[in-house]
Amino acid sequence: MASTLLSIPSANRISAVPSSSSCVRGCRRQCLPDRVYLRFPCVSSRAPSSNAVADMQVSSSIPTSSLFLHVTKQLQKAVSVAAIVVQILSPLPLGSSGASLIPNADAVLYSPDTKVPRTAELALRKAIPANSAMKSIQEPLENISYLLRIPQRKPYGTMEGDVKKALKAASNEKESILNSLPADQKERGLAVYASLMDGKGGLQDLIQSIKENDPDKISVNLSSSLDMVAELELLQAPGLSFLLPDQYLNYPRLTGRGMVEFILEKGDDSKFSTAAGGEQKGVATIQVALDGYSAPLTAGNFAKLVLDGAYDGIKLKSVNQAVISDNERANYGFSAPLEIMPSGQFEPLYRTMLDVQDGELPILPLSVYGAIAMAHSPDSDEYSSASQFFIYLYDRRSAGLGGLSFDEGQFSVFGYVTAGREILSQLKTGDMIRSAKLLQGQDRLILPVSSN
Structure with missing residues (x-):
């Protein structure tokens, strides 16, 4: 399967590579200077499978009373497939010149994980090699950030339940959390833990803002609580959690x-x-x-x-x-x-x-x-x-x-x-x-x- 590729040539190379030559990254395509080229899928090269063809056919064995429902379902599938094809084939502008994109490559045709981190802060928090006790506090709080994205009425009851889960985990695992701190970080860790449990911007303030149904206050207090969680995790992280290969x-x-x-x-x-x-x-x-x-x-x-x-x-x-x-x-x-x-x-x-x-x-x-x-x-x-x-x-x-x-x-x-x-x-x-x-x-x- 062809991989998608971002070509990032240096200025020195661009000046030395005419537009009719191959890309500086080695792909045998015609590239223009001052552009990043993304390779997109060529849908016409993807032949439908025999199962897909069979699935699009209405079997003669279907009872007449169910025929309308069956045809409707097949039409819905066809519309979904057509929508995907249209989105893939729709050209995206490349810079101000509006040059078309180079075809022929594969693309992601579905969402592998709708909860992939979308901010630097979230990605960095998830990357900390924290122990299971800290993750049991962090995970329900991170879930609230996704619930806040819901454009309609917010599920405040679910949010409150998530904070209570975090509070229970923090209370039950207090000894484990504090014992995992290095000796020279104990004092700071105790202060951060106390702020998380009862301090300004901590979990108690977060519950109160949820009870008030105030999304803005929830967002501020959630960010503050997660910052405290991340600081505790960083204080206890000793270094790499794996061994590098010898080479x-x-x-x-x-x-x-x-x-x-x-x-x-x-x-x-x-x-x-x-x-x-x-x-x-x-x-x-x-x-x-x-x-x-x-x-x-x-x-x-x-x-x-x-x-x-x-x-x-x-x-x-x-x-x-x-x-x-x-x-x-x-x-x-x-x-x-x-x-x-x-x-x-x-x-x-x-x-x-x-x-x-x-x-x-x-x-x-x-x-x-x-x-x-x-x-x-x-x-x-x-x-x-x-x-x-x-x-x-x-x-x-x-x-x-x-x-x-x-x-x-x-x-x-x-x-x-x-x-x-x-x-x-x-x-x-x-x-x-x-x-x-x-x-x-x-x-x-x-x-x-x-x-x-």
Whole structure:
């Protein structure tokens, strides 16, 4: 089955590759510069199965009294199939030029999981390797965030029941939760636990806002409670919950969370709008949370590159649905293997893409606005580029059925933009990373002996 693919060429390559040549990623197709090409399914190549053909026929053995109902059901199936075909064949604009998309590839034809994380905060919480006691608190609270999306009358009774489940779990598992905290984190952990149970923005406030049927208050208090849960989980997380394969022990690795701050600078005379009605500035700041729990090699390589100053002064290139660093040829970094942690698994897969059509979904999805990932190596899709990263500007309108990016499960996602997301849509080709700084995580960064 053909995999979907996001081509992210560097500016150097684009200038050297005419539009009539093959893609810089190796696909034998005609590509135009300054574009990200998504390969879509060619429905005409999919012949219906014999069972489908038989199912669309009305058997002569059907009683006359049931014929109308049977034909109606078959028509409903036909309409559903036609709707899928129309959605797949509908062309999506590619940039402002309106160029049509390249055909021939497979796409996601159903929604593998409607509860795939859609925000950076949710994805990062789910990625924490917490113990079962903490997950029994977190899971019912996460369910409330999905219930809040219901546009009609909210199921407040179900929400209240979910909070009570979390309260009961937190009360029953108090000793287990507190005993799992390292000695130097006990004091902070006790304070966070107390706030979660009875403090401002904790579970008691969340129940009260549900009883008041106030969705806005529920959202605020839910976010506060989940932040406390995530902090407790991070306090007790000792590091990686799995052993790296021996062949990758000579790579830099991040054994937890990190935070990188980028100072971005406009490449022309334009300005960044940092807030509604706020002062426009020629520089702006974004912060990226790195997740070494799910992608230790990729996040570790990126953190080391930041410490080495590899991104200081690097220009950015804006393409459809992504902003990429224009530094693929720089002599920096490790060409780490493709690294993806599947949902429900305890360790990453290496040099293997996921098949979302079979229900394989990553812990860190690409289908989140502000996801940060490494581009593929120019030599093999089984490896990531040594230094070239991109920030994905996920747009549900350009996603496949089920709301997943057509490139979901194809790249090593290792974090998300958590502050300054409003800046991302303003980045243009020629803008620059003035500086990059590792704010948090250096104590979790393990470097090879030769790199110290």
